Amino acid sequence: MKIELVKVEKSQSNHVLKLYQLVFSPYLKKYHDDEINPANTPITKIERWFDKEFMSLFFIKFDEKIVGIVRLAHVTWDFEGQEKIHIGDFGILPDYQNLGLGQMTIKKLEQMYHPKDGWELSTILQEAGNIHFYEKLGYQATGSLTHSNEKMDIIGFEKKEK
Template identity: 35%
Template sequence: MITFIKATVNDVYKVISVQTQCFIEFLDRYHDDTINPTNESAASIKRYIEDLNSTIYFIKNNDTVIGIIKLKKEQEKVYKIDDFGILPEFRDQHLGTNVMIELQKQYTFVHTWKLSTILEEERNIYFYEKLGFKRVLETAPIKINDQMTIVDYQLNK
């Protein structure tokens, strides 16, 4: 059973640990030093947690932390998924899909979900498109470096 546990300022270093485990492979692959959550500072995470329009959740399956998700309210019914990661040992078990389904059940008031993802990560693209997200073509892709491009996706309910 998927549940979300809201992170507090006391959880900053736990957030760093989970983020590092979830995103280190992308840092190693793409060398996206400036944007990879693995390199996010404790101060930045603390500010995110303290921001009334932002929430960090530890994702649990039963009693085990399996990942992390960060949400930012952009408008009354518009939310952005800033980071979403499943720990490597829990991938390929359909847990990511279950997380997104449960998230939408708990956030029924949200009409528009936004996110950015790595264009070169076919697995991410397939995952979000399978869930109904559509590429936002009005927003130009952002070239991070020679190996990595960020693109925007949106899901309208």
């Protein structure tokens, strides 16, 4: 079993939007996180991402089909030359979940990039499967917790570069 990460082009923004809606709508229905859920991302915002050199979007391909998406932000700070990669929106289509594709994606990204200060991300605290997924890959909770609404909290994770 093998995945491929294919860099998304601006001309594929509509495909990104459709994929976001398919991947993230179940969370939108469950948590009613209208303001932050990627399924509600306006096409104009997606198109602007391609104008930012610190942003990367990849389609996740499996068996020649696009089965997911991941967005990265290459974070650099003015102080002390800090460098991290933030894993933003990351999701696999429901029919392809629990096949190990998510783990393969993260491992492949970690082989492609080596930010000196590691990786960071945030996920839904109430989604035990997400928490377990990231912990299994060596990510640790940062203690950062944001109350999004009465049903959902967002927790931060990080992984230091070895």
